[in-house]
Amino acid sequence: MLFKKLSCLALIACSGCSTSGPYFLDLDISFSPKERDMIYEVIEDWKEATDSPDGEIIIEDLIVAPELPEEFSTETWDSYSNFILNVDSTSPGAWDIRNNEQASYVGWTEYLPNKRMIILTDLVEERATTDDGVLDKKKFRSFFKKVIRHEMGHIVNLSHEEDSTIMAGVADWETPDCIDQKTLDEFCDESLCGPNAHATCD
Numbered sequence: 001m002l003f004k005k006l007s008c009l010a011l012i013a014c015s016g017c018s019t020s021g022p023y024f025l026d027l028d029i030s031f032s033p034k035e036r037d038m039i040y041e042v043i044e045d046w047k048e049a050t051d052s053p054d055g056e057i058i059i060e061d062l063i064v065a066p067e068l069p070e071e072f073s074t075e076t077w078d079s080y081s082n083f084i085l086n087v088d089s090t091s092p093g094a095w096d097i098r099n100n101e102q103a104s105y106v107g108w109t110e111y112l113p114n115k116r117m118i119i120l121t122d123l124v125e126e127r128a129t130t131d132d133g134v135l136d137k138k139k140f141r142s143f144f145k146k147v148i149r150h151e152m153g154h155i156v157n158l159s160h161e162e163d164s165t166i167m168a169g170v171a172d173w174e175t176p177d178c179i180d181q182k183t184l185d186e187f188c189d190e191s192l193c194g195p196n197a198h199a200t201c202d
């Protein structure tokens with residue numbers, strides 16, 4: 001079986017950004033309730049893996065996001081928080097990504113220094129849709145969470161890693177559906193992990 005690949009781009013130029021938590025995160029309300037649930041599940045996954053004291057790593061805060069700027073690479077918002085945004089791939093700001101050499105990016109994180117995670121949810125859906133146009137909901141769940149789990153890694157200051165970890169620069173269906181040990185080790189080297197930190201892969 002041929003697996004369609006998804007890619008993710010991280011602009012990792014990072015000047016003056018903080019290197020440890022807590023990580024505040026504001027969530028775009030335009031995600032559907034199910035998508036928000038999946039995002040919370042990924043946050044719980046990260047919390048369980050790192051065994052962080054509650055609220056030490058990420059504090060989620062649901063907001064109504066202001067209207068999206070057309071150009072995502074410029075700083076137009078003042079905020080202490082990181083943002084996770086749901087963006088349609090046909091919106092003007094997504095144009096650069098769609099026409100990039102690797103036009104299959106579905107998520108990326110900018111360091112501004114507050115971080116802005118952008119998810120092209122419609123493209124994640126597209127990759128979980130069969131040639132007959134049927135959305136495979138299980139695949140969508142898996143893929144969506146892979147993308148969020150990876151981009152969340154950038155939120156907590158991780159860089160790209162080798163294949164077979166969730167921080168691989170290009171993800172596919174074989175990317176772990178969990179926080180792998182190598183990624184956890186990278187995180188715990190720089191940030192506070194509890195005594196029961198453990199990879200969430202079986």
Ligand SMILES: [Zn+2]
Pocket residue numbers: 008009010150151154160168169
């Ligand atoms: Zn990435």
